[in-house]
Amino acid sequence: MIRQAAVDLLHAHPAVRQRIGAAEIAVHRLESALCALDAVGTTDAKTIDLLTASGTKLSRLINALTAPGVHARWATLARSASFASAPATPPSRARWAHLTSEQRRELRNTAAGLLARHIEKPVDVQCVDYDGNPSGCMLCGVGAVQAFRADADSVWTLMSADSASIGGPGRADTLDGVVCPRCDHAIDQAHGVGQSAMTLSVRSFLGVPAHLRSLDNLDGLIGWAALPARSAPNREPWGHLDLGALRASADLILGRAS
Template identity: 25%
Template sequence: MTTTLDRRNKAPRIRLPRDGSAAELGADALACRSCGNRVEHPHPARTEALPVWPRVSPAFDAMGGGARVAMEVALTRCEKCDARRDRARALVLVHGLGSIPGTGEIEVERVDAALAGLDVLGIEGDDTARFTRSPSDVRSLVEAMAPCGASCSWSLHLGTGGDPRTASATRWGAVPADLARDTADAFQVFWRYSMETETPCAPPELDGAPRACLLCGVGTLRVKPSDAVKAWGSPVRVVPGELGGQPRPEPVFGYVCPTDRRVVAEVGAVGHPAVERAILAHLGWSLNGRTYVEPLGQAWVALRGAEPNALPWQHLRRGRIEARLARTVGAHKPGKVLGGRVDLTEVEAAVLRLCREYGVARLRFDRMQAEQMVGNLTREGVRVREFVFSAAGASKLARGLFVALRDRAVELPDDDELRSEAQTVRMIETGPGLVKMSNPAGTHDDVLTAVGMVVADLTEQPDLSGGGVSDPSRVSIAARARASGVGPVGQRLLSPAYALGGSRGTLAAIAQAQRGQTPAQRAHGIGLPVEGTANDPNRR
């Protein structure tokens, strides 16, 4: 049996075009400008005269043309090529690729050329949907396949010695065999890239360079391995003494993450102003154009011998910095309600910063007051997906969040606002088999609703990782910490027994549970019950 997921991850079948003999054009026939196939009784709306600068050839000489004179050749589009162009125009509109005035038709041409490259290999129609789900997907497709698709067009064939009085007997039949093979090779490279999954990637190795962002200290970026070098950019030269550290004459060469690199580009240099602006942007504060006199914090490279951070700016004492900013005249934290209204431009900027900083693959949104913001974020390359708050959608959100909390399948951050909402929100029945979250008058449920949208989104995604069993008692806590991160932060990826317990009592519970198992169970770690965790049969 082949599942939808199998079909999605299976490479499409490539069918190279067959050599098509040239067919004479009749009185009422024209050649398709893209695939070159003969079209009987072409539609007038699809027909246009294109200027062609041909090479010296007897065919053009016989028509009165020459090598230095552009000939106007009437061409049309076949049904399939016209439908492909309509799809290209729809993709440009949906993903906001032609947002700059005057570039709409240019983007349509580029996307159509990329789809034509797939069409040459027999990949057409709905088979192309997997490659055009997001703006970044379309851009990757255009970068890989547009040159190939443009090179295979019939109009280009006419400029390289083709006879304008003929057409190809089959679609793409005039494409040379070597060009078809080059197109197939380009698609294979693109296919391998599209199947890559985003993984944490450290900076490229450089002699003596720190293996983290010089400013925020984050040790990895979640990108595709093929994009790791591009994501980290070029190495830069900094002087740690100018970034909050002890005065040292020797410079340091290393890398800066994309978020901080944009800040450096705005400031113009890597120095104290760039560190201050990057810290303010990370914390979500604004000084309304002023500059903080005293350093807010140190760049990571200024800390001698520090290990890479698991999260950006994790080495800062955030509470102290925010307390200082709260006492600063003119300091303002975007997102707070001013005059009873929320500035959506500040919300949009914060969302875009978080998406880039944490490598958000998909952003869920509620349509209420978000349509313009979603359009702007889409043009910035953020993949968005609406959560429809219908009766079924609200019921799905409420049930999913309730089950996740009941089964202790989700860990919530220690946030006062989230805790308050979770204690006041109630689940009420709205119809047969339908429920929703309801908050008392004077309270809110926005944060909890956002958590519910994340839970609903994650439960829709299949687990693509391989299954397996392990014995947690055979792996030390130190080894797990080293494997998942550095220091106490590394324990965020430990099993619930370690992450929640992390004590001798937990290890004693594991040992006691093992004594009641058979040798085979102890060897394979099957059904190992740990008190207080999700596999504890006596947990309430």
């Protein structure tokens, strides 16, 4: 049963459900996405496992196929004709026979694009300034992040920040630049650019789970864009800072071998 499969998958990946909000909404969205796969004949267990093997993959599946899956359901057809007349709508002789050729084409194209992403390997997407020169994330300073080619144009997010708020000297104007996906997510979590966002980004980079309150307040963090003398972009996040002690603390807290 498709709905039960959606329930089981969300139970296995609770973070996905939490990001969506209400459990019923999360189940509806994933069930619709799974319906879209079923409608185009993608029912092989190995393929489904490939598309749902992690929280990231599950979220990608939901984002790509929920909308076309909702439109593919027979209930949508019945709703468009009003539920009052739904009982009079003749049943289909085969599964998904009510879909139009246009709907099937849309479903196949979307599902094919999603499957292609699991075959395609991500590439380095460099950060460059308006003049085409190498640049880095305003916070962690990383100069390149991996992404699929289709997502390359949306990897870097435009951002502005007050220099003092990210550990730099005070100045009259704001700092303008871009942030990487990790720092962009941290900014969303912290509801703004500043020390809290940088702390969350560092914690994420060091692999400290969000539910652990250890390393919750980090002092002395400086965003790459606020450095007194701008250095070359970092090869890895926060490369302009010495995180040796913090990394050792994180390893100790998480029981990782040194």
